[in-house]
Amino acid sequence: MATKFSHYDVIVIGSGIGGLVTATQLVAKGAKVLVLESYLIPGGSAGYFTREDYVFDVGASMIFGFGEQGTTNLLTKALDAVGQTLPTIPDPVQIHYHLPDQRQLKVHYDYEKYLQELVSLFPNESQGIRGFYDECRYIFDCLNQIELLSLEDPRYVARVFWQKPLACLGLAKYLPQNVNNLVARHIRDPLLKKFIDLECYCWSVMPAARTPAINAGMVFSDRHYGGVRYPQGGVGQIAQKLVAGLLKFGGEIRYRSRVNKILLENKRAVGVKLTTGEEYFARRIVSNATRWDTFDKLLPTEAKPRQEIRWQQRYKKSPSFVSLHLGVDANVIPKNCECHHVLLEEWQNMEKSLGTIFVSIPTLLDPNLAPPEHHIIHTFTPSYISEWQNLTPHQYQARKELVSGQIIERLEKIFPGLSAGLDFQEVGTPRTHRRFLNRIDGTYGAVANQRLFGLLGMPFNRTAIQHLYCVGDSTFPGQGLNAVAFSGMSCSHRIAGDLGFR
Numbered sequence: 001m002a003t004k005f006s007h008y009d010v011i012v013i014g015s016g017i018g019g020l021v022t023a024t025q026l027v028a029k030g031a032k033v034l035v036l037e038s039y040l041i042p043g044g045s046a047g048y049f050t051r052e053d054y055v056f057d058v059g060a061s062m063i064f065g066f067g068e069q070g071t072t073n074l075l076t077k078a079l080d081a082v083g084q085t086l087p088t089i090p091d092p093v094q095i096h097y098h099l100p101d102q103r104q105l106k107v108h109y110d111y112e113k114y115l116q117e118l119v120s121l122f123p124n125e126s127q128g129i130r131g132f133y134d135e136c137r138y139i140f141d142c143l144n145q146i147e148l149l150s151l152e153d154p155r156y157v158a159r160v161f162w163q164k165p166l167a168c169l170g171l172a173k174y175l176p177q178n179v180n181n182l183v184a185r186h187i188r189d190p191l192l193k194k195f196i197d198l199e200c201y202c203w204s205v206m207p208a209a210r211t212p213a214i215n216a217g218m219v220f221s222d223r224h225y226g227g228v229r230y231p232q233g234g235v236g237q238i239a240q241k242l243v244a245g246l247l248k249f250g251g252e253i254r255y256r257s258r259v260n261k262i263l264l265e266n267k268r269a270v271g272v273k274l275t276t277g278e279e280y281f282a283r284r285i286v287s288n289a290t291r292w293d294t295f296d297k298l299l300p301t302e303a304k305p306r307q308e309i310r311w312q313q314r315y316k317k318s319p320s321f322v323s324l325h326l327g328v329d330a331n332v333i334p335k336n337c338e339c340h341h342v343l344l345e346e347w348q349n350m351e352k353s354l355g356t357i358f359v360s361i362p363t364l365l366d367p368n369l370a371p372p373e374h375h376i377i378h379t380f381t382p383s384y385i386s387e388w389q390n391l392t393p394h395q396y397q398a399r400k401e402l403v404s405g406q407i408i409e410r411l412e413k414i415f416p417g418l419s420a421g422l423d424f425q426e427v428g429t430p431r432t433h434r435r436f437l438n439r440i441d442g443t444y445g446a447v448a449n450q451r452l453f454g455l456l457g458m459p460f461n462r463t464a465i466q467h468l469y470c471v472g473d474s475t476f477p478g479q480g481l482n483a484v485a486f487s488g489m490s491c492s493h494r495i496a497g498d499l500g501f502r
């Protein structure tokens, strides 16, 4: 029997932040863990790459979870569990919004300053604005009192309920709600409602009606509490540090190791097979690939559980992105410029392909990521894989040039002289995201296909296949580094319980 050759307690497929948090939490508890990563370095969507003297973040750059207090600072906690620390640079403004009709707004770390700025745009809604964001804060305050572990562990659920009954009841009330339920209680102005849609869209890629209230409570409040912080040396440092911690505690990681099969025995996951033909066995298997990749590619069709078929009916793949990684002369960046910007010229384009543009200039916080007198502008906008398929290499190149030219032209509004000040440019498309991140269609994650009840439809870590778990952004509670760290904490907690590592 293959299982008797198990060398590991747990194998984790993929070294995204979800996979690495699972692995590091488990080694810290004494488990023998192997991480298999198909790429050359760890981090996945939170990885990095270097070109000339620039260090570019692959994706994520607005990072929550590095706060010093409370229970929701999960990146700080994950690093600490394996003896690692990472200096971070606080960002005084989460986003500088450039809205239709020349309106502008900055989301300051200071809560009151932000509310005042928003009220000055919508003076008739001063009560509604405070009511809405205060309710988000209430959700966050409930979350931030309880230890965030696996809701699949009844003993843990009973314990937190016993310790913090009011916080738990508060959260239970919001679990089935979406942000539009909160909006309906507080806000009347149709334009302000559109702005709240954009506030949600910026991280959930969904409007308020399909964004879970709990996630919004977290994002709309933690930005004024733990705040947004940029890791010194770039976002890639988070994964590098987690790997250092994994190795320090006796874990293993292998790069260039692409899993193409999860091995089953008597309907239980017992191991994995790599594209090289090598097989590894363990008592538990964790997939950090998306749920679509896990169940449609790594397992035989007949093994796909009914629960996953139903989940795929409720949730669809979000769009991917066109990403421009730009190196620019320093004089392109205006004085007192903020690090993160969102540009939307027409409200009706918010959800459209290439509609909303996201910008990050990490060198404003850590200048060492670019050569002297230069900055990085990382900008991305939603786009679907279907727009980039069935093209000849020449057509693909031409489309990349066309779309990047359009994005740069639109960004001239914020950065006059951008095209003349370009020093370096690299374009990524949904095909790039699919290829380098191993994500089906290059998707950013799972979005509700229909109006769902808040977070209740998102699956947890255990799957219907025994001994197989999922972790990462297509699992509860969704996208974002702090969210996948939560997923990793929960997954490791459940596995530790199942294997007796407490």
Ligand SMILES: Cc1cc2nc3c(=O)[nH]c(=O)nc-3n(C[C@H](O)[C@H](O)[C@H](O)COP(=O)(O)OP(=O)(O)OC[C@H]3O[C@@H](n4cnc5c(N)ncnc54)[C@H](O)[C@@H]3O)c2cc1C
Pocket (backbone or CB within 6 Å): 013, 014, 015, 016, 017, 018, 019, 036, 037, 038, 039, 042, 043, 044, 045, 046, 058, 059, 060, 061, 062, 063, 064, 257, 258, 259, 260, 288, 289, 290, 293, 321, 323, 380, 436, 437, 438, 439, 444, 445, 471, 472, 473, 474, 478, 479, 480, 481, 482, 484
């Ligand atoms: C452009 C962009 C901007 C973003 N901005 C932000 C932001 O500002 N703030 C924020 O918090 N979040 C942001 N995000 C989201 C955040 O990056 C993701 O939600 C998060 O990093 C996902 O982590 P994960 O662990 O689920 O998986 P991933 O990061 O996708 O990692 C999965 C890993 O598994 C590996 N893998 C997959 N299949 C296999 C296989 N078969 N064999 C071996 N290895 C495999 C992959 O190579 C990859 O390394 C952004 C994402 C993108 C794309």
